[in-house]
Amino acid sequence: MKQVYGVVGWKNSGKTGLMERLVTEITGRGYSVSTIKHAHHSFDVDQPGKDSHRHRVAGAQEVLLASGARWALMHELRAQDEPSLSFLLEKLEPVDLILVEGYKRDTHRKVEAHRQETGNPLIAPHDDTIRAIASDVKVQSDRPVLHLDDTKAIADFILSDLGL
Template sequence: MSDALRYPFPVLGVAAWSGTGKTTLLEQLLPLLREKGLSVAVIKHAHHQFDVDQPGKDSYKLRSAGAAPMLIASRQRYALMQETPGQDEPDLDSLLALMVPHHPDLVIVEGFKAWPIPKLVLYREGVGDPAILNDDWAQAVALTGESPIPLAPTMTRLDLNSSEEIARWVTEWADQQCRTLA
């Protein structure tokens, strides 16, 4: 991990091509990781414009009027919205800094394939370029079958269809990373 991305928690990217099932896998993994006692934060990269507040609502009106950032809070949740005009891509380092006060045991980053962070790479046959399996930051790969390209003998291979196996690996990986951070 680069010095710029040093945080008091491990950061694991989940990298795959669109259509591989990243979000579906995370929906299965998060409850399993919580059962194993891990507090997990997630940062998701979106490739499109999006709004989390609705037109006509006060938060939308205030953000549209220039509130930067706009924080809306209730008893049940809060959301911080910040406009980022002129920014080509989100800055992962800045987003990770937002996680520090929440003290997660692990931050999973969905997307941000090009960032130099440890990754769990997912590959489903016929979806995207298999070259993604050669990521220098890959810690493990989860596949649905045989790898279409040779993998390093030290690479941990996981079954993409076994969320239990992947959760076990993530937990062990996060524990090992926490020991090195201490």
């Protein structure tokens, strides 16, 4: 079974910065980590005019771009439904931990990133999959509340919660 933990929160809550710091902290402890990022909008990792973009625009279902440094597989949905998180998790190679940014409606364990300046309410009171809150202010909660900038404590919590 793959170990999966999520970071969720409203827009501008600090999710991406927290994800980046968690990857650095957890890999620094010797664990292998992969990530999945959910985008609510259309995105493109390809560049118009590049050969791989030309292949995709011509109608290729998948385009695999490879070099000596990395490879990337682009899969066009072409009116198919967005794939589920479980489907995407199966695409990843085995690692110690997969950190997921977004996918707040899925059932994996999560930490909620929260910034007071956004003015958004906490998601946690209505979501039992949120195991802790990482906030820049003290908040009332029945879950552990950690400071958003205390990456070590958040990483400790996640790894402990997963038994790693």
